[in-house]
Amino acid sequence: MSHYKMHLLVCAGTGCHASESDLVYEMLHDEVERKGLNDDVQVIRTGCFGFCEKGPIVKVLPDNTFYTQVKPDDAREIIDEHVIKGREVERLLYLDPETNEHVIDSKHMGFYKKQLRVALRNCGTIDPENIDESIARDAYMALGKVITEMTPQEAIDLIKRSGLRGRGGAGFPTGLKWEITSKNQSDRKFVVCNADEGDPGAFMDRSILEGDPHSVLEAMAICGYCIGASEGLIYIRAEYPLAIRRLKIAISQARSYGLLGDNILGSDFSFDIKLRYGAGAFVCGEETALINSMEGHRGEPTNKPPFPAEKGYLGKPTCVNNVETFANVPVIVLKGAEWFSSIGTEKSKGTKVFALAGKINNVGLIEVPMGITLREIIYEIGGGVKGGKKFKAVQTGGPSGGCLTEKHLDTPIDYESLMAAGSMMGSGGMIVLDEDDCMVSVAKFYLDFIVEESCGRCAPCRIGSKRLYETLDRITVGKGEQEDIEILKNLGSVIRDTALCGLGQTAPNPVISTLDNFMEEYVEHVHEKKCRSGQCRDLLYYVISEENCTGCMACTRVCPTHAISGERRQPHVINQEVCIKCGACMEKCQFDAISLMKDYPREVQLTTK
Amino acid sequence: MAVIKTLDDLKKRQEEMKSRVNLRDKAENPESLVQVKVAMATCGIASGAKEVMEFFVTELDKRSIDAVVTQTGCMGYCFAEPTVEITLPGKEPIVFGYVDAEKADEIIERYIKEGELVDGIIPQNYNTI
Ligand SMILES: Cc1cc2nc3c(=O)[nH]c(=O)nc-3n(C[C@H](O)[C@H](O)[C@H](O)COP(=O)(O)O)c2cc1C
């Protein structure tokens, strides 16, 4: 038996893959071989460590040394210095953004301290292309336990007691969904894994599938046993080639071990899984649209009821769950419902994976217990707002969600509290915004996405979202009126109440939540034609400083609209009504007298008119 | 690949595969295990640290002691090489000097197992001067 003294884990997730982690792996591997260290050192490709921004990541065990941004050329130094001589390669260590010191050990990185990895338990620890490593870390043990020791109802009760809720957005109790599907009698039933992940910026499901595919396969089989289904389908977007490849490998390895297929582990339970590919439309993540798409129809939602649990794929009872929801199941079976429900808040149990992004020092994939506060996430795990800027808001829930502000920083986050704050858990996107972000523009960004992604089936969403977008656009270019704010409010609530599917129903959320929390920014845009964060280009003004202007008249000659006036050797003035913001004057002025401002002195304007 | 036909087969397979990921499991919370650090800088290697490390790895495993054995760089005690730092769970690290196989055996039997102090401890106070 092998006794490796050292493991070198090389991240092979999509993020690191894109920055040549494959080559890093090859080089490390070759170097280990060249130095004759094969018996002592094992080099393994793993899934995502969650620290993709600083990838490729190489972690050295057992010392937990965490190397970031490793290049293929660094391989030799890592082997020579660290592996052979036991000295860390300092320049590759993670630099703490607060103290500006190198952190040797991932245990001491703020990023990992407050995390609790349940769904991501194996991501970054095992080789996802090797089923044996998964088995060594308990894969299929839960399935074995369920089919040999429990009745379907007992297993359903266990999931119900654990308090697990859907991680795909709505937070529906998973055990209950399984129970409902199990009670609907039919000759055929289906288990569907929703791996569409359409929320822009979200990549937690992809990372789970890439880093630990067996956890999802196993959970789907457990679900099949519980609801009485023998067929599973994974609906995955075609833009996830690496996840698809790993899934294919995992499915074929599980089949050859007999862990998928007929009579699993000698029981009379049979279950197999196939892949279905989506074209990547956001609306196809909605379960009825997803089912339509799998049947070869247009990926459009249909009215609920009937729910998929009753009439789903091919008209048969179908249980649709999200990737992360599934990834939690095997651990719950092995560690118990009580263990799981001891984590989290009263109504939201367990953990949630978030994709932390935006103006934050540690961008990445994190998994935290429910009930953690935004402050802990942003300042402890995230390492604070980038560049020491002032925090403004956090956007959660993607295009269906809203913004949380300063006053929510200490609210324990779970499904209910996010809802109460006017946002949503959603699939787990979490974007930090600072003083340089304009909240009207943020709302406009999401509405733009919705307009693109609306399937067009129902009018409130197709036409209403377009109107919302146009109104926001007017406001950001300085043409907004008070009336526009009223339009946003009224139209928003009409769309929310009348759209057919969740996409449309939640589309106004980014608008409503920014109106609620940042009304003053809307008012400024509309009445003062001012954008305090300087994001709206049309609300920036070229202004001549009275002090610096020598009155050389160079600018007046280049201005295409004759917006600049003034006597020779006297300070000049730009008429904002006429200026088209071409910037020519600023470029021409040799005395740095012209600058772009968020405000302009209105009195001066009035006197020149 | 052989088909796994029963839950017991699966458990057997897991046992066989455990050694592949053992080290990774342990690295998740090293504080709860015995930690052994062998100084393996230039002078350490020259004075036989590699053999000492080898010894700790195989013997601790044989004697069923859950431990993490790592190598470190220069500890600053070149005169006493090979040096080994042992940290028992919840205790302060202790450094032993002139460790060879015989000494290592004594360290495992008396210090790691029984918590008794053995000869050869290098007082650590002078590196705080
Ligand atoms: C517009 C829209 C997009 C959705 N996209 C996803 C998605 O990408 N992934 C997902 O798991 N659920 C998505 N959902 C939620 C699914 O409809 C469904 O509730 C979920 O897959 C159920 O699984 P869960 O109970 O495990 O969360 C979306 C819903 C809507 C309305």
Ligand code: SF4
């Ligand atoms: S709400 Fe939008 S996405 Fe949903 S059915 Fe209507 S048009 Fe299509």
Ligand code: SF4
């Ligand atoms: S070019 Fe500059 S200095 Fe000359 S008139 Fe214009 S603003 Fe004044």
Ligand code: SF4
């Ligand atoms: S920005 Fe262009 S239009 Fe405006 S004052 Fe300067 S040169 Fe004239």
Ligand code: FES
């Ligand atoms: S892909 Fe490597 S850390 Fe995420």
Ligand code: FES
């Ligand atoms: S090089 Fe070994 S203690 Fe200095």
